[in-house]
Structure formats: C-alpha cells, structure tokens
Amino acid sequence: MGSAGNSTDGTVGERRQLINVAYRLLGSLTEAEDAVQDAYARWYGLPRSRREEILSPGAWLTTVTGRICLDLLGSARARRERYVGAWLPEPLPDRTEWARSGGADPTVPPDPADQIVLDESVAMAFLVVLESMTPAERVAFVLHDVFRYPFAEIAGVLGRTPAACKQLAASARRRVGAARAPAPATGRGDVVRHVKEAWQTKDITALVGLLDPSAVMTADGGGMVGTVLRPVEGGARIARYMVAVADRAPGLELLERSVNGVPGLVARRGGAVVTVASFDVSDGHVTRVWVVRNPEKLRPWAREGQGVRAVVAGGPLS
Known part of the structure; x- marks a missing residue:
C-alpha cells in the first residue's frame, strides 16, 4: 500500500x-x-532506509494490521472451541457518558478504547453477524464497506485478486442483509428503560410483555463467573431467569448506559461493574439479549465505573 x-x-x-x-x-x-x-x-523493526521509501505509513500499517487480524481470526475458532460457554464480542462503554454521570475522571488522558467510533458498525448485533463470516469475508467486508478501502488495497491484505475480494465482500454483505435492521435509537432506549424498571421491581408479567416470545438470551462468563452456558430461549423463560437473578442479587445497581453506542444496561455491585447487557429490539419488543460477565472483557467498564478497582465476581449475572 504505497512507497x-x-x-x-x-x-x-x-x-x-x-x-x-x-x-x-x-x-x-x-x-x-x-x-x-x-x-x-x-514498522519500527524495518531499516530506516526502508521506512523512508514507504509513501503511506498509514496504508502500510493498515495492511500489516489487517494481516495480523486475519491470522488471529483464522485461529479464533480453535480457541473458542475451548472457551467455556458462549463467546461474545467485548462490549465498549461511552467514556463521555460515564464522565457526565460522575463515573469517570474527565482529567484522565483517553486511552485507545475512548477513541473507537461508536456507530452502527460496532453495535453488538452487527458484531455478532460479523462472527458468522469467514475470516476473509470479514476482512473484505469491514475494510471495504465500513472503512471504504478499495479492493485493490484489500487484495494486498488477503493475498487475493481484487475481484476475489469483491466477491468475498458481496458474500458477507448478504449475511448482513439477512439480519433485521436495528430499531431506531429512541425506540430502543424506551424499551430498554422499561426492561430496567420491570427487572428492578421483579415484575415478571411486564418483562414477558417486553420480550418477544421467541427472544434469545446469550451470556458470556468465560468460565470465570457463574452464568448460563447455553442460550435461554423464549421470552417467558428469559423473564423468569431475570427475576430469579434479581432475587439472588440483592443490592445490584442497574444503570442505563450506552453499550457499543446503543442503549443497554450495566449492573454494578459495590461500585464495580459486573455485567453489561446489550439488546436487539424490533417492533417494540426485545428479540435478543447479549450478556457479558467475563471480567476480562469488562476491564474498560471497570475503569469507567470505579477507576482502578478490580471487577469482582458474584453469582449468576450478579
């Protein structure tokens, strides 16, 4: 990509x-x-003379980063076969939101997590769809459709022809197109707020009314904390599970917070973030719930929620 x-x-x-x-x-x-x-x-391992020959260091770094990610994606399936329970993408907080609520020190210099653009391309529903793609499809699609890199440059990442990369992106695009379009942010926020209120009051009837009958909840504890290892299917079953969690987790504080740029819920105990929940909403009902409890995936939330204190483990979703 340039010299x-x-x-x-x-x-x-x-x-x-x-x-x-x-x-x-x-x-x-x-x-x-x-x-x-x-x-x-x-990059810095290259001889100085070689670095000086490169026309676009950014393009060179993008190519190398893409190849590294491609290798990691290729080995991810084997690693995730050993993962305990379901694997979900790592959720991201909106640092400015935490700062406004007093949960973070605005004087602390931002880290790379703060600089990730929180748009529809990082919404949990979108990331889950990306997980269904082959590594090559994912690289071609993300680089072209999300970041607008030309196929001629993507070919250098994948080691394929531009035409082949175009076909990979088209295949990935069909997977994305098969997924339902997300609900508008305003409608999603109202539904999530109602879920929070019903969960706090342990109103199982209200929860059942908010959940689609065919809703699915997937939880990721990574084997490090207690949670369900298999998806919970059906709105009524999910509602009963949520109420059972509330019964077993006295003192759990629920907060409405953006999760990967869209309305979600965060659970804290003793000031420590222990659970982050994302929701997919359609026609005013929750169709998917993604719950991340793996402490290793909640490190950015620990920084926002309480500074340098560590995330602590509790019971299921607690």
Whole structure:
C-alpha cells in the first residue's frame, strides 16, 4: 500500500484508525490493541532506509494490521472451541457518558478504547453477524464497506485478486442483509428503560410483555463467573431467569448506559461493574439479549465505573 515517503511521523496519528479497524475485525479490544502494537513493532523493526521509501505509513500499517487480524481470526475458532460457554464480542462503554454521570475522571488522558467510533458498525448485533463470516469475508467486508478501502488495497491484505475480494465482500454483505435492521435509537432506549424498571421491581408479567416470545438470551462468563452456558430461549423463560437473578442479587445497581453506542444496561455491585447487557429490539419488543460477565472483557467498564478497582465476581449475572 504505497512507497517512496521520507518520514515516519505519519505513523503517529494512525493508532486511532488502526484500533477502530482491528476492533471491528476481532471483536476484542484487548486483541485489537495487541494487533496494532504488533504492527507498530514491525514498522519500527524495518531499516530506516526502508521506512523512508514507504509513501503511506498509514496504508502500510493498515495492511500489516489487517494481516495480523486475519491470522488471529483464522485461529479464533480453535480457541473458542475451548472457551467455556458462549463467546461474545467485548462490549465498549461511552467514556463521555460515564464522565457526565460522575463515573469517570474527565482529567484522565483517553486511552485507545475512548477513541473507537461508536456507530452502527460496532453495535453488538452487527458484531455478532460479523462472527458468522469467514475470516476473509470479514476482512473484505469491514475494510471495504465500513472503512471504504478499495479492493485493490484489500487484495494486498488477503493475498487475493481484487475481484476475489469483491466477491468475498458481496458474500458477507448478504449475511448482513439477512439480519433485521436495528430499531431506531429512541425506540430502543424506551424499551430498554422499561426492561430496567420491570427487572428492578421483579415484575415478571411486564418483562414477558417486553420480550418477544421467541427472544434469545446469550451470556458470556468465560468460565470465570457463574452464568448460563447455553442460550435461554423464549421470552417467558428469559423473564423468569431475570427475576430469579434479581432475587439472588440483592443490592445490584442497574444503570442505563450506552453499550457499543446503543442503549443497554450495566449492573454494578459495590461500585464495580459486573455485567453489561446489550439488546436487539424490533417492533417494540426485545428479540435478543447479549450478556457479558467475563471480567476480562469488562476491564474498560471497570475503569469507567470505579477507576482502578478490580471487577469482582458474584453469582449468576450478579
């Protein structure tokens, strides 16, 4: 992706873009940061004369980051076969929202997580669809449809022809098109607020009314905390489960917070974020619930919720 430049300063401002690309490719902020760090290490490992020949350091770093992510995606299936329970993408907070509510120190310098653009391409429903793609489809689709890279450049990442990359993106696009369009933010927020109120009051009838009869709840504890290992199917079953959780978790504080840019719920105990829940909404009803409890995936939320204190584990969803 380009040659014949004479400065390495162009790499300094690329980190934000690279983190944005890598997170969407991997669904994990931790892995995205590692991939970008690896790409920078390879850049600075080049002889100075070689770096000076590169026309666009940012394009070079994007290509290398994409290849690193492609390799990670290729090995992800084997790693996730050993994962305890369901694997979900790592949820992201909106740091400005926490700062406004007094949950974060606005004087603390931002980290890469703060700089991820929270748009529809990081919504949990979208990331889950990306998980259904092959690694090559995901790379082609994210780079082209989300970040508008030309297929000629994507070909350098995938080691395929531009025509083949175009076909991969088209295949991925069909998968995305098969997924239902998300509800408007206003409607989604109202439904999530009602879910919070019904959950807090343990109103099972209200919860059943808010959940689609065929709703599915998936939870990710990573084997590190207690949670259901298989998806809970059916609105009535999910409602009963949520009320049972409320019974077993006295003192649990529920907060309405953006999760990957859309309305969600965050549960805290003793000031520590222990659960982050995302929702997919259609026609005024919740159709999907994604619950992340794995403490390793809640590290950004621990920073926002209570500074440097560690996330603590409790009972199921508590």
